[in-house]
Amino acid sequence: MSPKTLYDKIWDAHVAHEAEDGTTLLYIDRHLVHEVTSAQAFEGLRMTNRTVRAPDKTIAVPDHNVPTTPDRVNGIENEEGRIQVAALDTNAKEFGIHYYPMNDIRQGIVHIVGPEQGWTLPGMTVVCGDSHTATHGAFGALAHGIGTSEVEHVLATQTLIQKKSKNMKVEITGKLQPGVTAKDITLAVIGETGTAGGTGYVIEYCGEAIRDLSMEGRMTVCNMAIEGGARAGLIAPDETTFKYVNGRAHAPKGAQWEAAMDWWKTLYTDEGAEFDLVVTLKGEDIQPVVTWGTSPEDVLPITAKVPFPEDFTGGKVDAVKRALDYMGLESGTNLTDIEIDTVFIGSCTNGRIEDLRAVADVVKGKKIKDGMRAMIVPGSGLVRAQAEEEGLGDIFVEAGFEWRLAGCSMCLAMNPDQLSENERCASTSNRNFEGRQGYKGRTHLVSPAMAAAAALTGKLTDVRDLT
Amino acid sequence: MDKFEKLQGIAAPMPLVNIDTDMIIPKVHLKSIKRTGFGKNLFDEMRFNRDGTEIADFVLNKPQYRDADILVAGDNFGCGSSREHAPWAIADFGIKCVISTSFADIFFNNCFKNGILPIVLPQEQVDILMADAEKGANARMTVDLVTQEITTSDGDVIKFDVDAFKKHCLLEGLDDIGLTMEKAASIDTFEEKAAQSRPWV
Numbered sequence A: 001m002s003p004k005t006l007y008d009k010i011w012d013a014h015v016a017h018e019a020e021d022g023t024t025l026l027y028i029d030r031h032l033v034h035e036v037t038s039a040q041a042f043e044g045l046r047m048t049n050r051t052v053r054a055p056d057k058t059i060a061v062p063d064h065n066v067p068t069t070p071d072r073v074n075g076i077e078n079e080e081g082r083i084q085v086a087a088l089d090t091n092a093k094e095f096g097i098h099y100y101p102m103n104d105i106r107q108g109i110v111h112i113v114g115p116e117q118g119w120t121l122p123g124m125t126v127v128c129g130d131s132h133t134a135t136h137g138a139f140g141a142l143a144h145g146i147g148t149s150e151v152e153h154v155l156a157t158q159t160l161i162q163k164k165s166k167n168m169k170v171e172i173t174g175k176l177q178p179g180v181t182a183k184d185i186t187l188a189v190i191g192e193t194g195t196a197g198g199t200g201y202v203i204e205y206c207g208e209a210i211r212d213l214s215m216e217g218r219m220t221v222c223n224m225a226i227e228g229g230a231r232a233g234l235i236a237p238d239e240t241t242f243k244y245v246n247g248r249a250h251a252p253k254g255a256q257w258e259a260a261m262d263w264w265k266t267l268y269t270d271e272g273a274e275f276d277l278v279v280t281l282k283g284e285d286i287q288p289v290v291t292w293g294t295s296p297e298d299v300l301p302i303t304a305k306v307p308f309p310e311d312f313t314g315g316k317v318d319a320v321k322r323a324l325d326y327m328g329l330e331s332g333t334n335l336t337d338i339e340i341d342t343v344f345i346g347s348c349t350n351g352r353i354e355d356l357r358a359v360a361d362v363v364k365g366k367k368i369k370d371g372m373r374a375m376i377v378p379g380s381g382l383v384r385a386q387a388e389e390e391g392l393g394d395i396f397v398e399a400g401f402e403w404r405l406a407g408c409s410m411c412l413a414m415n416p417d418q419l420s421e422n423e424r425c426a427s428t429s430n431r432n433f434e435g436r437q438g439y440k441g442r443t444h445l446v447s448p449a450m451a452a453a454a455a456l457t458g459k460l461t462d463v464r465d466l467t
Numbered sequence B: 001m002d003k004f005e006k007l008q009g010i011a012a013p014m015p016l017v018n019i020d021t022d023m024i025i026p027k028v029h030l031k032s033i034k035r036t037g038f039g040k041n042l043f044d045e046m047r048f049n050r051d052g053t054e055i056a057d058f059v060l061n062k063p064q065y066r067d068a069d070i071l072v073a074g075d076n077f078g079c080g081s082s083r084e085h086a087p088w089a090i091a092d093f094g095i096k097c098v099i100s101t102s103f104a105d106i107f108f109n110n111c112f113k114n115g116i117l118p119i120v121l122p123q124e125q126v127d128i129l130m131a132d133a134e135k136g137a138n139a140r141m142t143v144d145l146v147t148q149e150i151t152t153s154d155g156d157v158i159k160f161d162v163d164a165f166k167k168h169c170l171l172e173g174l175d176d177i178g179l180t181m182e183k184a185a186s187i188d189t190f191e192e193k194a195a196q197s198r199p200w201v
Helices: A006-012 A039-047 A070-074 A079-095 A110-116 A131-139 A148-157 A182-193 A215-223 A239-245 A254-264 A316-327 A353-363 A381-389 A392-399 A448-457 B085-093 B105-112 B123-133 B164-172 B176-181 B184-197
Strands: A015-018 A024-027 A030-033 A058-060 A125-128 A142-145 A159-162 A166-173 A201-206 A232-234 A277-282 A289-291 A299-301 A342-345 A373-376 A424-427 A442-445 B006-014 B070-073 B097-100 B117-120 B140-144 B149-151 B157-159
Touching: A006 A142, A006 A201, A006 A232, A015 B184, A024 B184, A030 A110, A030 A148, A039 A079, A039 A148, A058 A079, A110 A125, A110 A131, A110 A215, A110 A381, A125 A131, A131 A142, A131 A215, A131 A232, A131 A239, A142 A232, A148 A159, A148 B105, A148 B176, A159 B176, A166 A182, A182 A215, A182 A277, A182 A289, A182 A299, A201 A215, A215 A232, A215 A239, A215 A353, A239 A254, A342 A353, A342 A448, A353 A381, A353 A392, A353 A448, A381 A392, A424 A448, B006 B123, B070 B123, B085 B105, B097 B123, B105 B117, B105 B164, B123 B140, B123 B157, B176 B184
Parallel strands: A030 A058, A030 A125, A125 A142, A166 A201, A166 A277, A201 A232, A342 A373, A342 A424, A424 A442, B006 B070, B070 B097, B097 B117
Antiparallel strands: A015 A024, A024 A159, A289 A299, A289 A442, B006 B140, B140 B149, B149 B157
16 A cells, blocks of 8 residues: 555545545534634525534534623624624524533634534544634644535535645754744744645644644644645644543543544554655744734744845735835834734634743733733633633733633634724734734734733844843 | 626736735624625725725726726735635625636635636736736626636637536536535445444544
């Protein structure tokens, strides 16, 4: 048998039907659902008298619209947002799918809840009407975002019509330097490949620096595979993965655990398997990074300066001019001289317990800069509870942060947490697009530690300079 | 779904690279629970000032492109969020074909579910079509899915590739779910086998 990549193995285990031209019905093990991209799909089922084929494999949670302030127990003030969440409440009940409502302690961002509850397991296929479904690839699960028509397709058939992607290997060799995190890895990779560099590929991340990451860090890396244009990102499961999964609410138990482990341990890329593209970065070369523009590929080490449009070629020259104008930045400025109005810490990229610990390490016993607006939004109610148990909540409040309830919040600003015009934000989220965090808002993507450092100094800051 | 066979119409040029789905339809317009009515907010923040007045130099506000049927766009069109509201807005506006050097994967798939034909071509050919689009409303372009040919206003013909299955679905206006349900027996069989081999799923 010819050697296979991890992607090949998971793909092969899920082919329900293959046509002569390679068009495949891929079976879906887990379908995650949130309120913004599902209402039209459920409505489609009703209009065609169809049902949810596998309600036991379908898990829903509201996250995009939910307010993150304590008054949300009284409901959502914004009418359209309220209607959207109410529609999910109704659809979950009517179609009999698993559901974590807004005020359940297990509620949170769908990509944090799935792994936390043990729904996401190695070797699975996982989809969701959300591009950051790539997150679940950290478990060695083939996970990607889909549109609403495909949500309806999966609800009705538990399959997706797919053509296989190409295999890409991203290897991060060696060790990371102090102050460098999973977020810096994933941004550095996008800086290298560009936001279209992964188009048509599934990426497998490997190498010592990836192996050394916790599950939280691996989720951060895979989360932004989509920003590199890839269909999905994968990391082969290992002892770190098994340890994280073991004992979770929906993870297998007893004999089933043993059987699962037997298969999970075969989920790695075989010696000699071929990749269509290989990208290698040295772990020790990666610096703490920050984005300066309006595309996640606009990334530079914090020690660098804002670039000049002439540094680029082709269509990117005009895009950079537009980005610098939008961001209100002058070429040649030190990145560390850029003043920040707001800090947002949270999102499916960096809203897990390890991220909050990293922030606490930087801000413990200190105060954020006067006038700084800084909020920390945990990825789930359970992350919040754990942070409080560890005393992190108190550290944040004493430092001057707003310590919020779980949700997507200012990552995409569909709830009341938004930037105003020209407000400049150091954000641990995943997209710095124009208007992403609020109309004319300006986003600099950073790691949690770097966001914490910016909150203290009021400027983009090299966290390694703080002692 | 509407069928797509042949389209003759006005092509609007948008050479900017990395046009993302937040640009195509900003999140403030994602709160509807319907699939229709998004066209009025297509490219909202590029197209309108906050007070609702038009930004005159945005391409779709120019008289010659207000009724555009085709978009010729810069590289990596449709990157970012999976929101199908993006192709819904494009189709609702009246654009049925987008041409670029590359598209983001999810957006590309979403187009085919909504009667929109996304066409990938090499840079040199996109440059030719961009120049043709820049001539304005009198330069009408033709896109023929059956023959897989684009004809410029000067009569130049450019061939394009399209996945055979996706082409078939667009030409016939087929509903994917209906097609898949015809293969229900295969899905049943798969589930029975998987229940044995991976019972924990």
